[in-house]
Amino acid sequence: MTISAQRSFETGEPGASVLPGQLRVIKRNGTLVPYTDDKIAIAITKAFLAVEGNVAADSRRVYEQVALLTAAVGNTFKRRMPSGGTVHIEEIQDQVELALMRSGEQKVARAYVIYREERARLRDAGVAKPHPTLTVTMGDGTRMPLDLGRLEGLVASACEGLTGVEPGDIIEETLRNLYDGVKESDLVTTMVMCARVHIEQEPNYTYVTARLLMDQLRSEALSFLGLAEHATYEEMSELYPQALPVYLKKGVELELLDPALLTAFDLAKIADALKPSGDQQFTYLGLQTLYDRYFLHHRDVRFELPQLFFMRVAMGLAMNEKDREARAIEFYNLLSSFDYMASTPTLFNAGTLRPQLSSCYLTTVPDDLYGIYGAIRDNAMLSKWAGGLGNDWTPVRALGAYIKGTNGKSQGVVPFLKVANDTAVAVNQGGKRKGAVCAYLETWHLDIEEFLELRKNTGDDRRRTHDMNTANWVPDLFMQRVFEDGDWTLFSPSDCPDLHDLYGAEFAARYTEYERLAAEGKHRLFKKMKAQDIWRKMLSMLFETGHPWITFKDVCNLRSPQQHVGVVHSSNLCTEITLNTSKDEIAVCNLGSINLVNHVTPAGLDTAKLERTVKTAVRMLDNVIDINYYAVEQARNSNLRHRPVGLGIMGFQDALYVLNVPYSSDAAVAFADTSMEAVSYHAINASCELAKERGSYSTFEGSLWSQGIMPLDSLQKVIEARGGKFIEVDQSSTLDWDSLRQKVMSQGMRNSNVMAIAPTATISNICGVSQSIEPTYQNLYVKSNLSGEFTVVNPYLVNALKARGLWDAVMVNDLKYYDGSVQNIDRIPDDLKALFATAFEVEPRWMVDAASRRQKWIDQAQSLNLYISHASGKKLDITYRMAWYRGLKTTYYLRAIGATATEKSTISDGALNAVKAVVQETPAEFAEAAPVPLACSIDNPDCEACQ
Template structure:
């Protein structure tokens, strides 16, 4: 009998609680569902061990296995007709007895001997040694390779996973070892031998992660003085011991906050679930190890569940029953149902708990103010904040300077300084500083601003490391649609435009145009709106910048328009908060893992409500615990208390629902899922207001007027007129009662929702980023943790079900860069379901985003993927984004075309837009361009500042 015969009883299946369900107590104390199929496998392997390969084809053996399996199962059904628990040893006792009663003495004897030998080895803690290989320990001494432990580690890593072969990994590991190998290299070799199989079988990513865990356990437990080595089963004992030792050591090293030691640590430790270590993918665990775990002199002494508990405890410090809340938060984080943003994961529970994700500032038009703003950038970036700067107030090139009686050099030289500051302050080496500069489209320096990321021209007027974004008023877009003129001004001559939007902006702007036409305004420039629009799109395609974001819709739908103006978005274009010289807007982010709240039948609404309620509480706690590097940020955050609850794993959810991204059903799911999250998030914030009080500027807000995000959409419709907007306003939930609750109870948070890129935290959870379509079905992902093979497990499982997954298919996927479209033997329905990002027409992304946007009080970080890009296609796509009521867009991922395209997106759903879109000249098609630099949602190692 093989090791796997006994291991067959000990799976990691998800536990259910159906009536009459039998459950099995494993040796490590965990419970799993009773599965008679595993008994059949174990008995079959016992026969194979005695009778050899002939048993596999023996009808007698098959029949006997079925009878014996039924006999064992019926025994427990008779004993416990209403369900109950049974220990693994009892099951194995019954297998022995059934074999003896059936007259299979040889099989039973082999089974007994094997059980005794395994028990003896477990009790003695000894295993067999390799006859020739030795391992060099850290102190330089050698000892024989513990082959038994190696085999046990690999077998444990493969346990409960289909399609993996433990013996193959063991054999390959031994082939790659040499006599005297360093102990530290032994784990690395096992990991490397497992990871090479990921492209053939996605489950090997879990095998690889579990083998990596052995290295993590050894490093952390040794540092804490608990053990040199431990299996995952041993962690049932060691995790409760490790928590107080880890916290004490972290406080001693001045890495953790002393208040963590004030918790009831026994109660906290008892809540840790060690087996959740087994749910990591290799990429997720390696990312945590490299960049998140607390370390001293490069020794990581934080383990995965200690990490999640540290974050949970850090977020529960001010709670009345902080132990209960910490455990509640831990359950949400460690299950991957919800994940806090990267700054929160970095810093919760530390001496400098800078937990917030995004900071938005307005730069004033004076030298002191400009350099104060740059200093604020440095201080905020130091503690892992992503920055969005509104530079519109700074006067343009050639504007008069009264103090010196000279002329301004414009905004660009100061942007260069801001760019270099972001490079210099790199967040403690964890990741580069990241900032985005915003400029309104009427600013006289806008044309030079568009060229900041070009690789040609005067390098002193280039910002190669800083992101840029256009802050576009509706009036400009209307002029583009109507082929009108556009006038550029210096903000020093038209200072009030900065704080105006909607019809008020349009009226004042037209007044300034009249003054300019009459010669009463010297510094201005008149151009064709479509010419500027064409240049915006050209630079976006060529350099990836500036992004296109829309000023008026952000302000018209802002709940806080009674106390200020939204002057920009943030680094990743999902935050829309007020800024001024006295207030630096702050947003605190986290994301629901949507795939964990979906079944084949649709949304698990009850679970989603529980998750959202806890998540909003965690986000609200961030505001009070957060370390504020500058006073303006604290002032703003405490006044308005904004948070940004988002989602990730949208693509995974569509796979589970068997719904292609390019479909009406996907658009409807985007609508419905966001409506439910919006409803529960607003309700949760209102309940917190009842418990803790409303935010200070609630009175006068849209919330106080009973205007929820879905209602604020009408403000945009009224302001633009129906000619310039087409949006869906349908709803399915009881919003009337929620409006009444909000008006009565108030809101704890001025803003509640925003969908961020989730680049790194999606890696941790092993799901698709944010709302992104699948990038490729098979590719190598590169980030600061190294290179990782990524294969779409949903595709692999679908192909397996149809008997199509084999080595040839793997090679085909490699040949076609992860695309299934040109592989003939793949059925059409699977080609539709597993279309990759550049194979999804951008209109589907825009439509889904439009449906989400109606429910969100902030915005979405929306990348657009356009294959065979031409000027015409970009023009239609971005006009459609504005026309469908989006607040912002993010990166353009474009694959260039070499000739003009003579047709645009041919679909009836776009006809309403095409009727308004007077497409720019067909000869404006783009030539093949270099790949656009990757950003957050494709896990660019230079970014990831939001999540």
């Protein structure tokens, strides 16, 4: 039986009035609350679930039995006290137990009895029990004996319901690490530290650690709100509803929250929907991340708790809804269950005075001094409110180009990029995380060679941008020249400005014409070279510095639903957004992600639940557009005109574990296809339904949507543009797309774009799942981010090894020794080696193939990191050619690792074989790259592009 089953008897409406003649319940703390049948029904239902599993929830027999038992318990007291009266909680529980026995439900009754005994033991453990020698220094400087009973109760409660954890070990280690006079604030910290060291042996200790940390958070927040000095998890059933109005009022007083949160909602109804049990599902990393980076604070005191946080976000997103309370509760349930998570800016700012809820902004920088510095000013304003930036710099004239106004020569793009880089450092997203910007340049730009070197650590530092991301915006014609070993000509955009807005066959024709004019001497400023020489340098710099990323211009435009009103000139900070930009429009991406693992069972995808989640998520994302605070007017114009959103996924690797499918398999590629098809289908349908309710976006007519061209259909445009060559993409489908096409054409779309897969690193940490579409980085490692260092162990691997009797201390040592890899551990069976292969053990082709299957369903793009072990020029060449050949729109970080090994210093001596030294052989193509074998560290705490 679950903890919430028993607690259902012990909760009531705080402050609720008791009517004359009404039956009342005396709780253990002496308070009186009204007797209600629904709490009895919930507790009995959960008792059945504890015995029969989740199948009981759908059983008609169980439903009917619960109703009969609930009525039987209620009638017993109504017969005894027809005029009303009081009854103790223990009497109610006795009657529930008796009713279960009389009905013949012996197994359920037995589970209930055992649970009652366990709860009594926990309450006894919480009784004050002064330690004989240790004292604690309180906040006012006084000393009190250490309350050993409370310490034992906290640890016992933190371990409740978790297998493989030992409360006694934590208590013993905590006492061993305490000293006489320890500060009260350090007491829970010590317990947290003593619990977290066990995570590598047993993943469930991450929940123990989080629950102990939660006690510290409760004390901090509730003390600040004046509600309680300390509170147990069980007491939060009463305290959460009390805390909500107090917390909102405090936030408004401190000018952190929108006063409308206090006046626009029925707070009693909202408070009643809070679910304290949600606090129990956090991992240590997830809860610490929320505390450090998301919770509202005043003078470094966090006064926001997890369920208050999720409800604040939900209320902020429901502000403009007609039935605000119902929608806020619907949004809250989705967020607090981790079925869906909004993007970081939405979590930061929803419900605040400046609700900047959008994730990224895309701008085009014009070719004049006023426009250039205007774009840099826009960068600063957008970054201030936690927006990531993608800048299209292609229009800016190249080094040596003529400046008519001064009769001089241009210094090119690079000096301005240096200014943009330093602006991102100076304006650091409201002081919450580093400013982040990515500069894009087309491959025909005359400054492209210097652009490729911007992230190098050598050379003139005045022409380097160490803090800014960079990306190539590559036309198809260039890739064809690479394949055919042809020539490539670089131009200044001041001489051929129309190339910037052309793509496909029109670009190829015009570019070829400019080449002809240059050959005839009609262009002075150009450079002709082998396409493969540029390609080789692109890959070399990508290997050495992790930049520039490789993104593909033509496929982004040919498949854009909005090609009738503009051109996609770049992607965003993380390469998943493909929206139009111009001097009048700054594109805005509004992001959120479905937690895919919460929508699968071992039998497959739960399509019914997925449909419900997607429908609510799209509504939340559409609300962002109207509620959003816009620091720049061009962003408001663009967002309200086209209303794009980007619904993505995370937890893809977790879903594969549940399905028992290795990442490196045809089955995984097929699942990537079918799961994304389902997300796409339901997302498009949800936007179509919103159009019926709220109206279509203003530029719907003329879009691909209005022509009945779905994302899958737009692939044909790419095939035609490439002449049937240089592309190989699966075009199969399983759902009824014909009906949806007709519906969209007749009913419209609320949003110009609906899907994009973002990196999700931080929100995945919150939810405790693998980020985005990534394979597992390592099965055991230490993750570093701005919240500190956290031991991460793959719980699916641990559970699989436990099931086969293979999980022990030696296995932990083995995993450390082999850097989290299972491939060289002989006693692990081959099927588990395949299932738990890590990112660098998955061949890149599987990532590309899976991404290709997803991309056919997505109207925008996906942040696709590529992991390549023992990187060589040949491997990179094959991988990135394949990415283009498979129809991908963009790629993201290259994570390359060399064949080197380090001495192991944290394992038991003598238990393992010696490490064989391996020397990295640097490919001749990458001679410059030798000093930096790891292009971008996945654990880099300063890497905000993927946080």
